Amino acid sequence: MHPIPADDSSVIATLGDVTKRFGAVNALSGCSVSLRRAEVHALIGANGAGKSTLSRIIAGHIPRTSGTYRFKGEAVDFASPREGLTAGISIVMQETSIAPDLSVLENIALAEFGTRGRTRWNRMREKAANALVDIEQSPDLLHLRAGDLSIAQRQMIEICKALYNDSDVIIFDEPTASFSPLEVEQLFAVMRLLRERGKSLVFVSHRLEEILEITDRITVIRDGRTVATDIATSSITTRDLVRWMVGRDIENVYESAPQPQASASREHAVLDVRHLASAPLLRDLSFSVGRGEIVGLAGLVGAGRSEALESLFGLRKMQGGEVLLDGKPYRPETPIKAIRAGMGFIGEDRRRQGLVPDLSVQENLLLARLGRRRAWFTDYGTQTSAIDALFKDLDMPVHVRDVPMLSLSGGQQQKVLLARWLMLSPSILLLDEPTRGVDIGARSTLYRIIRKVAASGVAVVVVSSDFEEALGLCDRIVVMSDGVSVAEVPSHMLDPAILTMLSMPRSSARQMKAVLDDIAREIEGAAFWVQIERGRVFCLDLVERHAMQLGFAPTHFPMVEQTALRALWSADTQDGQVVEDGAVRAVKLRLVNASGHAFGEIGMSIPSNIDAAPLSRAARIVADALARHAITHIRVAIDTYQHEETLNER
Known part of the structure; x- marks a missing residue:
């Protein structure tokens, strides 16, 4: 540990040796952390380590039992969230506190309604609109009912509250749990903007790659104690984080890598979905799952992934298409019918879709069993040995059977929801964000159990906004965009960058289509946007003024040597270099996004x-086309003018 000098003027908040007891339970047993202005400080640890408790103490939501707390150089003892907010501290909670029946505007400006004086709606609307623009959301959201938003949108509104209040310290508690990589990148852009404005940010996350990317310093909590604090992020590795968090190394969090295997044939599929539609988001989804197979539905928020699982489980009305179970027609009308047909389902929001908070762990665990039984009495006593065996497999203590459900950590709650369906021995398991808000240790256990379930012959469908997770866990990926299945690819062929670009909403992709149209028209040939990965061509879009038989297409991903442009992707070919390959001439240029990360290649032939x-003149043609269509988040990786001067010299 590296204590911060007391006279460090960059320090805005310091907590020393903080403890917190809830009755006989010690939630914190000696935590220390110092926050600096213009920095992002990671607060990490396993589920139940005390991260959220410490965050709530910082924000004034709960009082500490003992320890010191200094804010802006003064000793403080916040008596309420209002006092913390007034002092300049906001917290964006993992479980959103959105008032569903209020508008988005009223939710963002909620703190205003607790103050004296006349409500100034025009000023509130302007401030709220500016906050939405800061996080790249449309001000048109302001008039919508907050309860109608998706869980990711509700999380964005929570972030807007902090921006609206112009807080000096903003705590982000698992803000990206429901975000796809594209939304994560947007959030990180907001966090970088706030850091530049001198704000002190606290980032609580279980996604270790995000911590390493966005944070400046790290504090690790284990079992209510600080085990490392004020560590520069640049000086550590993922292995260091895992060891600090769980006290041991976890070599392969996904238990084992997905093995290449053929897709389940329609004739032998357990679940066969054909052109499934459910308004307003789900328009045309087709895929099949065989016994023992794990298939992922991947896409960005709004692609219709959750709606697909809810339709299959009878939570949404199926408005088009057909579904076959073991080759027989199935109409998912109600959840009871789905359960009795052999389906299990875990929703993305466990608070709203999975838990009954007033019931015990055992009562929550056996809810689905009660729903499937037709008897009027319970049979809890006969299930004790089965519950104990499941808890042992899930690394959970058996004594928690009778405790209130909300006394468990998020990871333990998720294990109970999975155990609920394992008690029924389902033939199909639908999992929507199965590890949302779960630490790496619990995730490792959940992955092991999911793989074990699949190995027993269960067909598993997984929705995950974490593309690393989807690729590490699933055998095949069905890519969704704007409610339509646009590609189906074995997961070993993909990486998160390719999957993100394949998942781009077709409304966003229209801009790139327009760029390719312009380029193809100017050169009187073909323009394409591709990603080359492990020798394979992933075509994201293609426009041809004349049919040229290039050998790749947006739904066909061949190896480089199987295309008509083998020389273009030779190791010796540089960006902007014109090559001739048989009957075709071609050139390629690398694209990067605003953060400098690769965004595929754009080519001409x-x-x-x-x-x-x-x-x-390829670089100048591409740069002009991007500018013409107001695409500012992507650019050509090489300097266009300097590149043209070099070519002219040659």
Whole structure:
């Protein structure tokens, strides 16, 4: 540990040797942390380690039992959340506190209604609109009912509250749990903006790759105690974080890598979904799952993934298409019918869709069993040995059977929800964000159990916004965009970057389509947007003025040597270099996003008997087309003017 000098002027808040007791339970037993202005400080630990408790003490939501707390150089003892908010501290909670029947505007400006004076709606609306623009959301959201938003949108509104209040310290408690990589990148852009404005940010997350990317310093809590604090993020590795968090190394969190295997044939599929539709988001989804197979539905928020699982489980009305179970027609009308047909379902929001907070752990665990039984009495006593065996497999103590459900950590709650369905021995398991808000130790256990369930012959469908998780856990990925299944790819062919680009909403992709249209028209040939990964061509879009038989397409991902442009992707070919490959001339350029990360390649191709002069201006043509269509988050990786000067010298 590296204590911060008391006279460090950058320090805005310091907590020393903080303890917190809830009755006989010690939630914190000696935590220390110092927060600096213009920094992002990670607060990490396993579920139940005390991160949320410490965050709530910082924000004034709960009092500490003992220890010291200094804010802006003064000793403080906040008596309420209002006092913390007034002092300049906001917290964005993992479980959103949205008032569902109020508008988005009223939720963002909620703190205003607890103050004296006349409500100034015009000023509130302007401030709220600015907060939405800061996080790249439309001000049109302001008039919507907050309860109608998706869980990811509700999380964005929580973030807007903190921006609206212009807090000096903003605590983000698992803000990305429901975000896809694209939304995570948008949030990180907001966090970088706030850091530049001198704000002190606290980032609580279980996604270790996010911690390493966005944070400046790290504090690790284990079992209510600080085990490492004020550590520069740049000086540590993922292995260090895991060891501090769980006290041991976890070599392979996914238990084992997905093995390449053929898709389940329609004739032998346990679940066969054909052109499934359910308004307003789900429009045309087709996929099949065989026994022992784990299939992922991947896409960005709004792609219709959750709606697909809810439709299959009878929670949403199926408005089009057909579903077959073991080759027989199935109409998912109600959850009871789905359960009795052999389906299990875990929703993305366990508070709203899974838990009954006033019931015990055992009562929550046996709810689905009660729903499937037709008897009027319970049979809890006969299930004790089965529950004990399940808890042992899930690394949970058996004595928690009779405790209130909400006394468990998020990871333990998720294990109980999984155990609920394992008690029924389902033939199909639908899992929506199965590890949302779960630490790496609990995730490792959940992955092991999911793989074990699949190995027993159960067909598993997984929705995950964590693309690393989807690729590590699933055998095949069905890519969804704007409610439509647009590709189906074995997971070993993909990486998160490719999956993100394949998942891009078609409304967003229209901008790139327009760019390719412009380029193809100018060169009188073909323009394409691709990602090359492990020798395979992933075509994200293609526009051809003349059919050129390039050998790849947006739904066909061949190896480089199987295409007509083998020379283009040779290791010796540089960006902007025109190559001739048989009857075709071509050139490629790397694209990067605003953060400098790779965003695929854009290429041009013309028949070899046509003048190649336009291809020598490829960088300028692409840059002009991007600017013409107001695409500012993507650019050509090379300097266009310098590149053209170099070519002219040659």
